Structures are given as C-alpha cells and as structure tokens.
Amino acid sequence: xxxxxxxxxxxxxxxxxxxxxxxxxxxxxxxxxxxxxxxxxxxxxxxxxxxxxxxxxxxxxxxxxxxxxxxxxxxxxxxxxxxxx
Numbered sequence: 618x619x620x621x622x623x624x625x626x627x628x629x630x631x632x633x634x635x636x637x638x639x640x641x642x643x644x645x646x647x648x649x650x651x652x653x654x655x656x657x658x659x660x661x662x663x664x665x666x667x668x669x670x671x672x673x674x675x676x677x678x679x680x681x682x683x684x685x686x687x688x689x690x691x692x693x694x695x696x697x698x699x700x701x702x
Contacts, residue, residue, distance in 0.1 A: 659693040
C-alpha cells in the first residue's frame with residue numbers, strides 16, 4: 618500500500634477499504650464460476666483439480682486419496698510477461 622499512497626490522493630485507510638472491497642468482489646465473482654480479466658495484466662479463473670492418489674512421504678507404501686477441489690488459476694497477459702523480460 619505504501620507504493621500506492623504517492624500515486625493516488627487517498628489515505629492509507631481509504632486504500633485498505635477499496636482493496637478489501639475489490640478482493641471481496643473478486644472472490645464472489647470466482648465463487649460464481651466467472652472469469653476475472655484485467656486487460657494488460659492477466660486473468661483469474663476457477664479450475665477443478667482432479668482427484669488423485671499420492672504416496673505418503675513418511676510411509677512410502679501408504680497411499681493417500683486426495684479429493685478433487687476447486688483452485689484459482691492466474692494467467693498473466695503477454696504485456697505483463699513482456700514487461701518482466
């Protein structure tokens with residue numbers, strides 16, 4: 618937030634309020650199964666990770682069932698990737 622303060626004419630508290638509201642709105646949008654795209658930055662989408670069987674690292678012979686679950690994937694835009702190289 619300290620990086621935002623010089624660029625915007627808002628108090629630290631106002632910036633926190635806006636960020637909290639933005640994160641809440643993004644979370645609700647993703648929970649509805651919708652994609653969030655920020656042009657020039659990237660996009661967030663919910664994908665389902667398939668169920669799988671893993672080996673317990675402590676007991677190699679023991680298998681662990683890992684259930685399917687929803688995860689958030691981020692895909693950076695070409696513009697963002699280009700700015701990093």
